[in-house]
Amino acid sequence: MPEVIYNLFVYTDGKIVTDLGFVQYNIVEDGSDEKKIEFLRARALLDHGGAYKAKVVSPEINLESYYSKHRLGTALAMFEEFFQLVNAPPDPLFAMTVVENGEVKISYSYTGSTLDLSDKTAGFVDYLVHYTSENRIDFGQMFEDDYFKAIKLLFNNGFLVSSAKLLMVFVDTVAFVEFGDEQGSFVKWLDAYTSLSSIDLEASELWEFRNGVLHMSNLHSRRVLSGKVQRLVPCVNLGATLFDKVRNEKQFDLLSLIEIIVTGVGKWVETYNVDSLKLEKFVERYDTVISDARKAYRPVAI
Known part of the structure; x- marks a missing residue:
């Protein structure tokens, strides 16, 4: 009985996936899956022009999202209606190939297992390989390596300003991963996943602290200078947040803030256990993030 195998095509203009296509073959001869895949890849150069095609209308799939599907092994679901x-x-046995502006990208053929896009020559560790076991990403260890080891190292050695800066960068990062490049995402993430009220802080106040300390290494954002938002002053071993009405400022315990954000990360990560589609967007965005923990198969020239 012949086996049916499939050449699948993802057509793109370099920005979004515009069409999906397929060609099927009835294979009579016995042979290894590897040889069948080789056949499909060789045929891709000829098949893509005459494949049965359908336009992708909604939802729109950008090219970065498509590759995140590859990396998670979920790209085949796009072809479910064809199948x-x-x-x-x-x-089904298949090869899935990108066709960008009419040019076949054989190097991006996909045959069923997750696509390994790690590029050791570029100096990056593939975090999906490193932090995934039993089909689960160890977010806690990944964020510990990427951010919190450095945050705690700075804090424990008395570099409080630098520790606070990196903590603000971390919130920027997870807010971007959650909401994309959306205005107000910093405050939105904090409001959704943390309980700043337990130390008498508001997300809007922390946003102004972030603006001053990251942009100018001071505590004076424009809204703070105008008196619309209280100035925040990071301290240690403070206990409760202290208010100074004369200076219109709050002194807060930096360690308590770090602990609250860590707890918020745990709450945020749980959302990936109940919404698997979020993971594709996470990979798409976190693929653009670099860190000390993931730089390095070769020295970085300075």
């Missing part, structure tokens, strides 16, 4: 149309078996 239903031809009564394909549950686990």
